[in-house]
């Protein structure tokens with residue numbers, strides 16, 4: 038059992054230089070024990086021993102990137118020795134010794150740690166860093182302005198640098214582990230005119246040919262991101278790392294640590310594993326190594342040389358340089374250019390495997406990786422079910438360095454003996470995205486088989502770097518009712534799993550090694566910018582409320598249902614209501630699934646109606662609303678469904694439709710998500726619901742009539758077919774244009790149905806052409822036993838409406854409490 042061991046490190050509250058004796062004496066007080074979550078590692082590559090825990094950011098700054106390979110403790114000791122003299126040194130040693138002693142006994146105290154304060158501290162640190170970077174940017178802008186004002190004075194970009202920037206440059210130039218060409222911040226070419234120089238970007242990456250971005254990338258500096266990747270990130274406009282990226286990249290790139298990351302939906306987890314993976318592959322390719330991103334820990338009695346697996350001459354990788362690869366597929370995949378006979382491609386190593394639970398997510402992860410790998414020459418391929426095996430085999434024959442796959446198809450191709458996939462037990466990087474879903478019992482049995490292959494060789498397993506990510510990795514559930522009921526007596530029979538136990542079992546199950554655990558999910562689990570709400574209505578009114586919402590608040594919307602049948606029914610109904618719904622569920626053919634997603638992405642008022650197959654990971658920009666048409670079956674589904682909006686710091690709203698029969702599921706959800714207050718009610722105007730009802734009922738009528746017509750037609754078709762087969766002539770059935778046809782009951786009924794369908798359709802069409810809502814209006818709605826009034830403008834968004842309602846509801850509550858007090 039590998040537990041996320043809590044360790045204590047002694048550190049100064051502030052790193053103030055102790056200049057006088059008094060301070061030195063006070064030092065003991067200024068040292069405090071700080072508990073860290075995560076393993077304290079012995080890292081052979083980065084020289085950050087003892088630092089890879091949750092607090093790594095606190096200790097980490099760009100100065101560390103240039104750190105020599107000296108162990109950090111020693112460095113610190115030396116620093117302390119210099120500043121504090123002999124007495125100080127003894128004190129430091131004493132403190133360290135005691136901290137080491139405490140480390141060994143720390144496990145029992147682990148639960149004392151205030152996780153939330155730790156998270157807050159880290160978040161604060163991150164915010165401070167971002168603030169500093171912002172200030173630096175401002176300074177530079179200011180300097181540029183000043184220079185512009187200075188008459189006739191020739192300026193060079195170098196002169197425009199701020200002090201902070203100069204310091205940064207000095208830092209990077211003395212970086213021993215990462216040579217300057219990987220991190221250097223190149224100025225614009227000297228040939229450009231002074232005017233151009235003034236406008237030229239201050240920080241751009243090396244080899245800037247074709248590099249148009251003027252983004253200041255200093256926020257990425259020091260995290261270990263290689264220059265070609267930085268260049269691609271700049272092009273995407275990613276000026277700074279997200280919090281999860283900032284917290285995982287140093288440990289993953291420099292420390293080569295396994296990462297177990299939990300962060301809110303839309304927080305950039307894909308690149309948190311994608312960047313280190315690409316950086317690692319670049320590193321391996323530079324070294325001409327097929328695998329072995331990190332040294333395997335020494336096993337007693339084993340030859341240390343063997344564990345390092347230096348590349349033998351005949352093992353030298355045959356990957357051509359990026360220029361050569363460009364004609365194949367560059368950093369993309371599925372290029373059909375035929376390399377089948379290219380022997381080199383057969384020998385190309387498979388460096389990384391990324392496993393995702395859905396096909397759509399596999400495609401999306403690949404796209405993110407391809408964008409980040411644009412200047413690296415690393416090729417990515419996707420392998421998933423529902424598409425032709427032959428085509429995927431062709432893709433694999435090109436020898437992609439990264440394969441993103443769903444477990445089922447991957448396992449199928451592996452079992453069929455695919456040559457490229459036969460290298461999976463050699464991969465240097467393994468990513469399991471949406472891990473909690475992937476390891477759920479009863480799902481993805483193929484994953485277990487794959488893990489057996491991947492972990493079969495202990496040596497190879499230890500050489501591999503693993504990434505395990507999800508927004509709900511640390512979400513734990515209450516015991517189910519039947520277990521709680523059996524918990525009678527003093528000693529409970531069943532106990533709720535703790536977060537640590539959940540992580541422990543994951544580590545064990547996946548066979549990962551002492552990971553750095555980064556959990557920055559908030560206690561409420563959902564994204565910070567998400568406005569959550571619910572809507573109470575009887576079961577038979579849900580369709581009306583949904584149509585009301587879509588009409589009142591146009592915008593990109595995803596409606597989640599609990600079953601495929603529900604998706605199909607809503608897709609038909611809302612199709613008749615001219616809402617152009619796009620269904621997405623597991624029973625659709627794969628091409629249609631992908632096509633519908635594309636169409637949804639392209640339409641600013643798109644309406645996607647989906648099962649939970651679309652709940653996880655999908656990153657569709659500017660989804661404004663997520664509707665839970667039914668209360669989700671699990672809290673995880675609620676978090677992930679809701680996470681399709683309010684991504685990457687954008688705002689969004691989620692509305693959960695609840696009928697009385699769903700209250701129990703809602704309460705369960707509410708408890709698991711540790712909510713202390715009910716979700717606020719989304720305000721609906723009853724006045725306009727009648728117009729909505731009329732349209733929806735008419736659409737239902739139309740649906741019924743169309744169905745009837747289809748049935749009559751198929752019956753007639755059946756009769757006709759059999760009559761023809763038997764060479765029979767039946768009045769009216771054989772010849773629709775015959776004179777007798779009017780007497781035929783089927784034909785008469787069909788004509789009648791058709792006419793009825795046409796008339797209902799025309800009625801509905803006329804109704805739909807009329808607006809339901811006036812330009813501006815106000816309405817009353819019930820809130821917690823009271824009635825509130827809300828003014829609306831036509832363009833008011835659902836988020837704005839809900840926020841105004843939340844304020845009203847707060848005010849109403851205050852007034853009610855006041856009245857209670859006065860009574």
Ligand SMILES: Nc1ncnc2c1ncn2[C@@H]1O[C@H](COP(=O)(O)OP(=O)(O)OP(=O)(O)O)[C@@H](O)[C@H]1O
Pocket residue numbers: 274275276277278279282300301302303304305306307308507508653654655656680681684685
């Ligand atoms: N450093 C960055 N700066 C700006 N945007 C970023 C950055 N990193 C990632 N993004 C963008 O943020 C969005 C969300 O990223 P991503 O899909 O990786 O989130 P996630 O945390 O994996 O979400 P989920 O839990 O739903 O899978 C994407 O559009 C991505 O391009």
